Amino acid sequence: MTDGGPALFRLVRFWSRRWARGAVEHPQVVLVVEAVHAAGADASVNDVARQLGLDQSGASRMVAAATAEGYLVRARAATDARRTALRLTPAGYELLTAARSWQRETFEQLTAHWPASDRERFAGYLHRLADEAGA
Template sequence: MIDAVKRVDALLQNWRRRVVKRELSHVAINDLGLQLDLAQLDVLAAIEAPVHEFGETGGEETMVSTVAARIGIDPSRASRLIAELVDDGYAERVASQADSRRTLIRLTEKGRAVTGAVRAYRFLLMGDFLAEWSAEDLARFLPLLERFSHWSEDVEARRGKMMPQIGELARHVAKAGAAEVVVETTAAV
């Protein structure tokens, strides 16, 4: 088990570093000749909010605060980015049908063209990679990846269960002079 945990952790750390660099998004922006930066591209995706990406069931009105929450940025930053996208014709502000006091954000045809092209770009490259896999490999992989993608959702429960070991780790680090012991070693955290 420990070897599997080490291998998974190493793979995730390497994957995280590549994702943080946003290699594929940089290449997509370049190859598609887009006049956008990564933050603007993220906002366009958050406005569009494809179900598989954000996990919503649809029908939610998209406001500045919605975009900020979807991509985890400050609402003032989301507002500035949206203003840029509106000025450049990728998005537009419209009144809510449910409450005319609310201003909604939606993509223009230009914005939809960009999000569609970027998504198709990713699908082309990933599809080419996955085409090398057998149907059996895909049938095994997808449910396992879906299952694994939820591993960190119950971190608090796992953390509570592992508090004695976590406390020991904290004491070890503190003893080496690298930190103070601040972790309570009871499961009632």
């Protein structure tokens, strides 16, 4: 079977509204924290916008919410003191760790009845797809 597109998007639609249910009060904060972490040192609102596929103003509102909730701080960029950089707070790192743990547990639960070799192969394919897509 090579027609994986519809199945992939069925999964995306299914999980897009369920993935963070109960994890945090505002699930979009997890997205922002992951985007800042992925962007690396001196992450900016524009980096968050690119990571999440949003416009700058939408990303700015999400960053403001994550900052107000204590998951991010704004600081001077190390490479250019005129720029503002976004950094995870200890609470932001805790949230990131909890989100990754939940993601791993969910993967394990969804594939628990699969042979270990299938789970490992599928996980490898997911990583490959994410890397090649620039996600």
